[in-house]
Amino acid sequence: MNDTDSSRSTRTGPDAGAPQEDPAREATESLFGPGSQFHRFFNDPRWALAVVRATVLEAAHPQIGAALSDNSSFVTHPWRRLRNTLVSLQRMFGADEQTRQREAARLNRLHSRLSGTGAGDQPYDAMDPEVRAWVVATLFESSVTMCRLSGQPLDQITMERLYAEFRAFLAALGDQAGHLPPTLPGFWQYYDRMVAEELQNTDALRIILYRLFEHLPAPPLFAGLPTLWAAGRALAGPVIGTVTVASLPEVFRRRAGLPEVPGAQTLMQSAYMAARLARALPDNWVQTENVVGLLNLSPDSDGPWAETFTTLRARSKRAGALFRLVTPASVQQGAADGSGGAESRRTAREFFTEVLDQTGDGYLDWPDLAAMARELCSRLDLDEPEETRLYDAFAAWWRELQSALDSDGDGRVSEEEYVTAVPSLAGPALIRVAEVLFDVTDADGDQFIDAEEYRALFRRGFGRTIVDADGRYSRSAFVRDFLSFMSGRQRSATYDPLLSDA
Template identity: 70%
Template sequence: MTLQDTPPSGTRSGPPASPDSRFASFFDDPRWALAMIRATVLEAAHPAIGAALIENSTFVAHPWRRLRNTFLSMQRMVGADEQTREREAARLNRMHARLKGTDARNRPYDAMDPGARAWVVATLFESSVTMFRLSGQPLEQEFMEELYAEFQDMLGEMGDEPGHLPETLTAFWPYYDKVVAEELENTEAMRVILYKLFDHLPAPPLLSGLPTLWATGRALVAPVVGAIAVASLPEPFRRRAGLPEMPGAHTLMQGAYLAVGLTRFLPARWIAPENVISLLSLTPDSDDPRARTVAALHSRVKRAGALLRLLSPLPDRPEPTGYATPTGYATPPTATAHRHDAEDFFRQVLDQTGNGSLDWPDLAAMARELASRLDLDEPEETRLYQAFADWWRELQAALDTDGDGSVSAQEYAAAAPSLAGPALIRVAEVLFDVTDKDGSQHIDADEYRALFRTAFHREATGADGATYTRSAFVKEFLAFMSGRQRTTPFDPLLAEA
């Protein structure tokens, strides 16, 4: 039985969006990026949503990956294909059902709470309306009513009972003002988005080889983006949350919306969100033809940097230490070096939520990313989550020396080899099974790309040049997840932002 087979009483019939729908048209509007930032801040200010984000989301450690996944999910939910919408709604409901707990003030939260889910849709609708108003193009009443109906349909598609969003647009505005005035808080998740996320935003894969250039641009842009986001928030909430406002921020905000809006007159292929996101996500070994151009540009920049270092005076270097070899000196590996490598791996791979410790939400985030990449159905998805849950119990028993229920970077670094236990082997085997869609006991090129989104690695293929065996897959996964081997296909999958 699907969601479409049993529509909630009182919801509109038919798809929530079509290629010519009001909402679908926003996806190619560059201003939608600013509206999404604003909506995300308002979502994070809701106590239940903010707690779920800060405890479970990867938006701190892997913002670009989360952006790509969120955009893909929204595309599926507003698309014209009914089966795709049903499948995505079911996937989102399974994901939300796993996100529950208590916040820092010991208040329970549940991502399936219908009021919180209605607020997410409300922020998207209101931010869409605000996007046009701030751009000097206020929407007509008829357009807003049609748009609001489409957003209501989105909740219906998710299976939520009607009534959590007001039935009419006229009743929506008092509801929205009441939530803003009485329920929103200055949450930790909201502060992270406004002040930490943009200030520490890691480079996307496209610019990962240009850290200086990225850091310089980020230092200039981050405060401006934060100021624009704050200035766009409702005035009552800004006052109550004590959010600082820069002088001239309102002028800056309106100028930004107007300037970004002008880019919609550029060729569509330049500004299409899916093209921009896919370009930012490119890795050098991707099978995308553009990857070769990106790799060539990276190589030229690196050569220019090497030439600059060659022409610059070198600092004094200490005498080499270690033992002599025919080609010079080799420094023996030290416990400190191993510890640093382990702590780097902990930060880049294991701590998916970016909170400084390894907890179940970190491994759940890995399972969620893998299941999303492979577009798994419920039985396969459950198998994968169960395998990660078993691994988490094994890690707790082996590494949680102080019994606080989580694993610190120090605890991990002191006993990193314990990662490669039987439960991790089981994770690798389950992942192989769900990737091997045709059950051939080999991963072919198409199955490989579905998981890694890169070209099929020739060094990993078998004699026929087109397969990846179970033993090779499991071996490589174990080597990566135990921190023994980097530069594997799993790096862009689980380590990159």
Template identity: 65%
Template sequence: MTSTGDSAPTEGTTDPPGPATDPTAPENSDPLFGPGALFHSFLNDPRWALAMVRATVLEAAHPQIGAALAENSTFVAHPWRRLRNTFMSVQRLFGADAGTRQREAARLNRLHARLTGTDAEQRPYDGTDPAARAWVVATLFESVVTMCRLGGQPLERQDMERLYAEFLAFHTLMGDPPGHLPARLHDFWPYFDRVVEEELENTEAARIILFRLFDHLPAPPVLNGVPTVWAAGRALAGPVIGAVTVASLPEAFRRRAGLAEVPGAQTLMQGAYLTVGLTRFLPESWLATENLAELLDPSPDSDSAPARTLAALQDRMKRAAALVRLMTPAVPAPWSSATAPDSTWGTAPEPASAATPRRESEEFFRQVLDQTGDGYLEWPDLAAMARELASRLDLDEPEETRLYRAFADWWRELQGALDTDGDGRVSAEEYAAAVPSLAGPALIRAAEVLFDVTDKDGSRSIDADEYRALFRTGFHRDPAATRTTYSRSAFIKDFLSFMSGRARSTPYDAVLVDP
């Protein structure tokens, strides 16, 4: 599917070849996946967070990958959601179960097959390009090696060979043809240096990650109730993370991209890796990747230690914020009961007026529809919605393709009805002016797909347990069931009310609004 706003997405996309059979290691050799693999031991290493940022910059500096990220990714508007999804995907791809690995690889291949378009210089990009996909694997491997070196624990040659074999196995798992990654570690370093020196660019996506992402990073769930505390911490930590990341990049790329290095940045970088590395001596349960992922997106019915810790922290944060508000009271202005639910302490809500629905529609546009955060609604925004829903619901074919096609059809309807200035995209103003006309046949088809995957027993209705299961497993939310059963029409009506911006507090709200 194309991702440009001036052309509708194509009806179908041929998926790339499925993942190859997992390589079989020789008898008595170290496993390439699962708990016995070397890379698996790094998954819970806190330094991996710094290495991931570094690897992402190197990926984004590749012209094809950078263009795909800039056009399609939601990492700027929803960074915590993107991080959570990455955690879960890496866990599946490097886990012990071969079936889970192959299923996740197939899902990623379908996702990448839908990432096609052109960059700002009209150069085509393709999410299935084997050279670009090989570069992603290369940056991950090289960043792990660099992480160990900067952390004062450089890998021995034997361990480096073993780690490289594991990443080659991962590359094979993804089904990419051989030859794009060197078969031997000895040949990897000339390949890596050549790509850095000859192919990488100072792309828009790389600049966003280095200079904008941390300055505007939304608060993680634990700090949602204390924006002032988060803003202060971000103002201090953002420049430090940026400086550490720049200093850790290959010198050839820094020179090619014209990245200025802050005096003392090398010392700061090594200190950061060493300091973060010390946290690996904390209890293992505190650093487990699955626990961190749950903190980023807690399940409502979870009774795990991370979920309990998060709930306790959020409760204390709310109490502290309430205490601060009591100590610094503001005189409230007259307010209307019609607008009370949207009011904030010390700020007088606007009186109810004809402009209120339009304001709420524009707010819905920014929080839900504009998934990429660029201020406009285009196909990549709706594709990101479909991608997130398919991932949360763990859809396989053909349901996943049905969902994407329904959202693609909805985009054509929106573009035809709302793009009044003909620029190939929909602005917040254009959307707010035509809210009542948004629930067309295509959006109904999207709701039907969700109903079908929820109605697992084929009864043509959703009982209260199925309704809760949908949001717990797919959305990690626990909505209160208001009836014993939900008919197809009732389910679709609720979904349409949300997606057209007419209903604000439905179970779907938190799914696509989450950072």
């Protein structure tokens, strides 16, 4: 295998004085782009199963599990998390070196903000190179496993090429390549040791397997169809969980005490074979970007998929109506929870759950506001110093909230504390958040948000009622609308998807 850390070669002869090419740079660049093995997998339907499996193995690492439990919004906003992850991987494995460097810098800034002590006094640091190496290792190993389980194991050359690509990905983040073994045989020894000695049955792992899949919130595409979504989830959720557990290394399943469901291995093989057969579908049906983009469409979207969305939604409503005719009333009542409805006002409790509690732990604290800042920075693709300005504004707002609402002094705000003191929510720090968000959205600095800037933040075109006579969104109007939304009383087709979409 060609190591991506090859040293610079020397040349002799007549053209020795000519500009030299760096073999290491050439080797690294050749591992990215459309011709890479990663790109062939990226639009492979089997990779959906591989990514879920890799996520579970990541969550089983004590540090990663603690970081996920403390900071991640993957339970309440899994579709948003999926979309951002896929966009990041596309940037990192794309052909453009400048885009890759910019995304690597963004990821490093994000990871540098994730450190602390989780449950059981477990310290975690997302910049720990060993932890980052394990994340990359799970993606590589799960990609290899998906091929094996679907009856198409990778040959040695392809496997080595894929491993070199993932090591180059780790190096692009600035980590020393040595944190993953330089050879494939060395990797398997490293992987077996991690599985046998380091992985644990963490809280985050149990949440993913036994809560996330069976309580997965509807993506925007199905947000208005709670009965239909709940029915599909009731069938698919346990299947996904069972398939994922069955695909994990047996030695870890035994150590973690994960259940052995009768027929699970057969079900797992069937799932991977079905995903393999799905590769025969038309290319635009299985392209990851198209599928995720469709799932994230909102009811009032005006993008290129709007017509498709309208058609699918109409058919889904008819299917939902038919399902309701044959579904017991108790099931329908349970499915209606969290449907969003068409009402324009909501209670403070609803706003707390739907918007403020980003991590879904029942409390408002800094990780919730950090998750908001992280999503807004991702949408706007901010660089320094704008990213830090927005994080700082949210941090100041958290200090204001904590001072005003944390009546029992436990360092977080409960739902009851929020509901009791909600009239005092919109203080100076929240106004500052609105102003900074306007500034970083107003890319050209003309003190108005134009159509392009608006779409970057809200992922939709201008609404009819928000623009002035010149078709622009003013600072005062933006701040007013943002504060009105964050007061928690009024639903907003514009601002709700910004922070409350799953």
